[in-house]
Amino acid sequence: MRFFIMDEQKTNIATFVDFVDFELPGNVFNSAIALGDVDNDNEIELVIGSMEGDLYIFKGHRLIQKISGLGIITAIAIGDLMNCGSNALIVISGDGWCHIYLCLKFSKLDPADECIMKLEPVHDQRIPANTKVILLGDIDSDGMLELIVGLTDRVVRSYRWSQSAAAGRLVPLHKWECANQIGTIILIKDVKNRPCLLVSQPGVTAMRFYCPIAFPELIEKTIEYEHENELPLELLNPSISSVMIGDLKVDTNCEQELFDKNDHLYGIASLNGLVMLAKKETILWGKSTDQELFVLSKLSIVDGGPDYLITCSSNGDTFIVDQMGQHATFKFGESVSAFCCGMYTVKPNTKSMSSFVFITNSQKVYIYYGLKLPNTCVQSLSKCIEKDNQLSKFMEKYEEPLQKKIIRNCLYKYNPNKM
Amino acid sequence: MDGLVQSVVYDTSCPANIYSATVMHKVDGDQKIVMIASKKDMITLESKIVDDKVETYIVELNFSNIPNNAEIISIHCINRNKEFDDFVFGITYALVIENEDPETAETYLNIYSGFPGSSLEAIMENCETLQLDFVPFQLNHAIYISETHKNGMWLLSGSDGKIHAYKSEQQEIVEKKIEDYFIEFEDTKDSIVLCFGTKSFSGYKKRMSYYGCETGYSMFSVVDSEKNQILQSFSERYESPITVMQLFNIHKKTVDINNILSAVGDDFKPDCDTVNEKEQICLLVGSAVESAVVYMNVLENNLRNAITLTDSNRHQAIVCALITDVNFDSKNEILLGTYGNYILNYVYENNNWVEQQQFDMRDSVYTICYLDITGDGVNDVVVMSERGIHILKRTQHPHMLSLSYKCVTQQIYA
Numbered sequence: 001m002r003f004f005i006m007d008e009q010k011t012n013i014a015t016f017v018d019f020v021d022f023e024l025p026g027n028v029f030n031s032a033i034a035l036g037d038v039d040n041d042n043e044i045e046l047v048i049g050s051m052e053g054d055l056y057i058f059k060g061h062r063l064i065q066k067i068s069g070l071g072i073i074t075a076i077a078i079g080d081l082m083n084c085g086s087n088a089l090i091v092i093s094g095d096g097w098c099h100i101y102l103c104l105k106f107s108k109l110d111p112a113d114e115c116i117m118k119l120e121p122v123h124d125q126r127i128p129a130n131t132k133v134i135l136l137g138d139i140d141s142d143g144m145l146e147l148i149v150g151l152t153d154r155v156v157r158s159y160r161w162s163q164s165a166a167a168g169r170l171v172p173l174h175k176w177e178c179a180n181q182i183g184t185i186i187l188i189k190d191v192k193n194r195p196c197l198l199v200s201q202p203g204v205t206a207m208r209f210y211c212p213i214a215f216p217e218l219i220e221k222t223i224e225y226e227h228e229n230e231l232p233l234e235l236l237n238p239s240i241s242s243v244m245i246g247d248l249k250v251d252t253n254c255e256q257e258l259f260d261k262n263d264h265l266y267g268i269a270s271l272n273g274l275v276m277l278a279k280k281e282t283i284l285w286g287k288s289t290d291q292e293l294f295v296l297s298k299l300s301i302v303d304g305g306p307d308y309l310i311t312c313s314s315n316g317d318t319f320i321v322d323q324m325g326q327h328a329t330f331k332f333g334e335s336v337s338a339f340c341c342g343m344y345t346v347k348p349n350t351k352s353m354s355s356f357v358f359i360t361n362s363q364k365v366y367i368y369y370g371l372k373l374p375n376t377c378v379q380s381l382s383k384c385i386e387k388d389n390q391l392s393k394f395m396e397k398y399e400e401p402l403q404k405k406i407i408r409n410c411l412y413k414y415n416p417n418k419m
Numbered sequence: 420m421d422g423l424v425q426s427v428v429y430d431t432s433c434p435a436n437i438y439s440a441t442v443m444h445k446v447d448g449d450q451k452i453v454m455i456a457s458k459k460d461m462i463t464l465e466s467k468i469v470d471d472k473v474e475t476y477i478v479e480l481n482f483s484n485i486p487n488n489a490e491i492i493s494i495h496c497i498n499r500n501k502e503f504d505d506f507v508f509g510i511t512y513a514l515v516i517e518n519e520d521p522e523t524a525e526t527y528l529n530i531y532s533g534f535p536g537s538s539l540e541a542i543m544e545n546c547e548t549l550q551l552d553f554v555p556f557q558l559n560h561a562i563y564i565s566e567t568h569k570n571g572m573w574l575l576s577g578s579d580g581k582i583h584a585y586k587s588e589q590q591e592i593v594e595k596k597i598e599d600y601f602i603e604f605e606d607t608k609d610s611i612v613l614c615f616g617t618k619s620f621s622g623y624k625k626r627m628s629y630y631g632c633e634t635g636y637s638m639f640s641v642v643d644s645e646k647n648q649i650l651q652s653f654s655e656r657y658e659s660p661i662t663v664m665q666l667f668n669i670h671k672k673t674v675d676i677n678n679i680l681s682a683v684g685d686d687f688k689p690d691c692d693t694v695n696e697k698e699q700i701c702l703l704v705g706s707a708v709e710s711a712v713v714y715m716n717v718l719e720n721n722l723r724n725a726i727t728l729t730d731s732n733r734h735q736a737i738v739c740a741l742i743t744d745v746n747f748d749s750k751n752e753i754l755l756g757t758y759g760n761y762i763l764n765y766v767y768e769n770n771n772w773v774e775q776q777q778f779d780m781r782d783s784v785y786t787i788c789y790l791d792i793t794g795d796g797v798n799d800v801v802v803m804s805e806r807g808i809h810i811l812k813r814t815q816h817p818h819m820l821s822l823s824y825k826c827v828t829q830q831i832y833a
Contacts, residue, residue, distance in 0.1 A: 012427070013429065013807075015806075018779075381813075413671070413674045413749070
């Protein structure tokens with residue numbers, strides 16, 4: 001494993017320019033933001049729930065729906081929980097209410113009308129209070145999504161949607177208890193391709209759980225990472241919480257044989273500024289930033305490319321780290337209370353774009369879209385010439401200072417309109 | 420501005436002012452930029468190739484004789500020699516003492532020079548200093564003719580509403596009477612001059628001079644350089660401080676496609692102290708509140724034929740301008756940097772200046788330069804903003820390729 005300390009001098013700085021912003025009165029928990037296709041029109045919306053009980057749905061450049069009176073919203077998820085082929089919105093409040101919304105009117109939005117009611121409540125249910133994190137995933141390999149929630153009292157619970165003729169409801173499946181406070185829950189595949197839950201624990205450790213019905217022989221385990229002792233000890237403080245992100249799309253162009261396409265990579269970030277990439281029970285590399293990293297996410301910035309680890313600190317500094325541990329920094333410049341990233345549809349009927357969503361302490365939401373990384377988007381002219389067979393042969397005939405003069409003459413002294 | 424992307428950004432904390440960048444034009448065509456990065460750091464950009472990728476990084480420059488508590492105000496450099504590099508740097512700064520009124524700070528002018536061929540390191544060590552009794556603004560140079568010889572002079576505008584002239588004589592900076600050399604700068608209506616400059620023509624026999632003041636007063640004149648006599652003088656009054664004035668030709672000197680290779684041999688170097696009077700000469704004036712104006716063909720029409728750059732005042736004050744060919748059409752475009760975060764781009768089409776696209780920088784723009792920092796022959800746009808230094812690079816090189824194909828085929832058939 002390799003350990004890097006961030007070198008301020010060599011930092012690549014990303015600047016993102018395009019953004020939309022919205023007013024958002026109220027405070028937001030980090031699990032209460034979600035990007036997803038909530039109305040099943042193949043366009044991606046942003047859903048935010050506030051501690052004041054208001055739920056906001058943004059689409060493109062506007063707010064399309066606001067639902068009020070939901071209690072302290074602590075977690076939101078978008079996915080096909082009912083396993084019916086269309087996405088549902090799951091909103092969980094701190095006092096133990098789980099609300100499920102569906103888009104029943106399937107129609108394209110008319111741009112003329114403001115704020116029409118699109119999502120309708122289909123189900124409300126009482127579940128144990130104090131949900132902190134939420135995950136939709138298939139933990140038993142049956143092809144159906146289950147709902148997994150992590151509570152502030154160190155308990156992880158799973159539910160399945162059960163539909164009967166009259167009504168449906170969430171049926172509790174399992175309950176696991178963790179040794180310590182829960183950071184995040186991710187779903188990964190183990191060596192034998194069995195799904196398992198990883199729950200991040202303070203001090204860069206994790207608990208692993210399997211679905212006891214599908215895999216009764218596998219028991220829960222606390223993962224102490226290998227190579228951990230190579231990390232500076234002061235960074236592994238057992239009282240420092242950590243977060244994880246799973247299921248990274250592997251960078252197949254990666255030249256070093258660090259991992260192959262079938263690896264299930266996941267990232268870990270700790271509140272004292274450590275970012276790590278892990279595989280199975282091994283940390284591949286770690287990187288120290290001196291920021292309080294409170295959230296870790298993933299994003300494929302280049303269309304169809306590998307996933308980058310995106311981590312954000314409360315002062316707004318956002319780190320974009322590739323799977324080799326190289327990083328770029330985006331300075332948002334304002335303190336942030338919640339962050340998420342993913343694809344977002346900015347204009348109707350266009351492709352969704354990779355986006356960063358910042359929620360500030362000044363009660364605003366900023367969505368930066370069309371993200372481009374520094375230095376990755378520019379091809380130097382010499383590379384251009386090298387790739388062109390005829391051209392490089394032509395240039396080879398001239399010596400270095402002459403080459404430069406020819407290029408300058410071609411670019412700046414030649415009038416293309418005067419052939 | 421099409422095809423330009425922000426490729427690198429450096430955070431250099433403290434904002435600079437509009438006089439904080441200068442470009443060294445070397446004899447061999449290479450260029451180097453020197454910038455005031457924060458209040459007391461001078462930097463340049465250098466490049467090296469790492470894993471086939473060009474990596475640009477900041478190198479600090481240590482100009483001697485600048486105390487620690489100095490705040491650098493303006494910088495300017497010239498190449499005195501046409502055959503060998505012989506750079507001279509001028510730097511103005513104020514000594515700021517804590518808890519003291521910055522108005523009363525001591526101000527200085529430092530001039531750094533070497534011999535033809537001296538390295539930058541040697542030049543930075545060889546310094547002459549002069550204390551000033553005003554707050555310096557723009558530092559510039561101008562060429563005058565004495566006994567048929569070309570001579571250079573440092574010109575510095577100041578808070579006392581005057582333009583001062585300086586010359587290095589026997590290791591000492593001496594102030595000269597401006598009216599003896601540049602009669603057109605004698606009377607500046609007691610207003611602070613924010614921008615000024617001269618361009619020579621007719622083989623340095625004549626020059627055009629201009630200045631723009633904080634009060635909105637601007638002057639343009641044609642001067643006989645040999646007699647130091649004003650031939651024509653025009654003035655214009657604007658409602659707000661004038662931040663930008665530049666004289667330029669629209670069309671650049673071009674070569675025929677067939678002569679591209681042979682033109683490499685001819686040693687024509689564009690002289691930034693002159694304009695070509697055989698082409699029409701334009702004067703750009705930008706101010707804090709109004710839209711920028713281009714006076715067309717100033718030698719014939721004087722200031723009568725003005726074209727307003729429509730809507731160029733929509734992003735707050737115009738702070739800086741760059742006139743260059745960024746889209747390779749051999750015509751110069753106007754780039755305006757605004758306080759409201761945008762760079763605006765105007766092109767000359769059908770006898771009018773038309774806005775093309777705007778470029779969002781997210782921070783107030785202070786200076787824009789266009790030079791080859793990587794040394795591969797392609798110019799990049801270097802912008803200094805409130806945040807730091809931004810490098811905008813080309814994503815494609817449009818007719819370099821198509822053109823060179825033609826050269827290649829010609830070579831084959833020849």
